Amino acid sequence: MSHPTRKGTSMAGYTHTKDEHLKRLRRIEGQIRGLHRMVDEDKYCIDILTQVSAATRALQGFSLVLLEEHLAGCVVDAAARGGPEADAKVREAAEAIARLVRS
Template identity: 50%
Template sequence: MSATEKKVEQHYGYHEHKDAHIKRLHRIEGQVRGIEKMVVEDRYCIDILTQIGAVSTALESLGFQILEEHVKHCVAGALASGDEKEAQAKSEELLEAVKRFAKTR
């Protein structure tokens, strides 16, 4: 089996909810376009900031969902595999992801 075939068959934790995540991202994209339109139309600063806050909250919420799915699928799978090296690597990866994610808040 080639590397390409392996990649096609591999699913990550978010795979089960992929369609919902894509729909959510499209809504967020629409919100961002709305903010752009507000700026073009010289709308009131506070109204723009309110919409920016809504987009930030929506992205943060999606990020937490994907992080949760990563823990339940990728990290849990590595821990259950019995492969100590893989479990350690996924644990370290998770800690780094949490640190990066926390910095965005």
Template identity: 50%
Template sequence: MSADGGTSTTTSARVNTPATAQSSGHGYTADKDAYLRRLRRIEGQVRGIVRMVEDHKYCIDILTQVAAVNSAMHAVSLGLLEDHLRHCVVDAAHAAATSDSSEGVDTLDLKIKEATQAIGRLLR
């Protein structure tokens, strides 16, 4: 098992699609299938780790696979964060810039706070 959960050399599960191709909804919507494939691959890696423990495999080999899963999950997390910034935060910034009310600015502030909190959780 590779550190990113497969043979890909990219660091995230994102498929490069223009923002205009995204349907309404969440930022990851256009890349949902890629995320699901990556998460299913990670799920298989975790099942493999369970089998390694059940079979009393060498602890360093197990730790190597745990590190691979952690790396793959980190890549998914960063991809989702990037999607959130590119879609949700940018949309909120555009709405704030074109709005005559403070509601758009409040929404932008909320989206930035969400992103900041998500980054904080990833750094723990």
């Protein structure tokens, strides 16, 4: 499904760091599998919560890097072109930041 503010976008802002992002996500995926294993093995609750906190921080760190790339690429490019697309990109970024702050 196409997003109205993504019209004309031929490449994601993170394309140049895609491999790095995928590597980071695989590590996070491993942390989640580790949590599953800890619960399955009836590990101590506090130890599980410590790992949940680490996985949460890893996801937040990933989100911040992706957001920074989006701002530096997609938003800056749209702002340089101006018009309604620029307004939409800024609004979209503000909404993404609000979601991150609430999470």
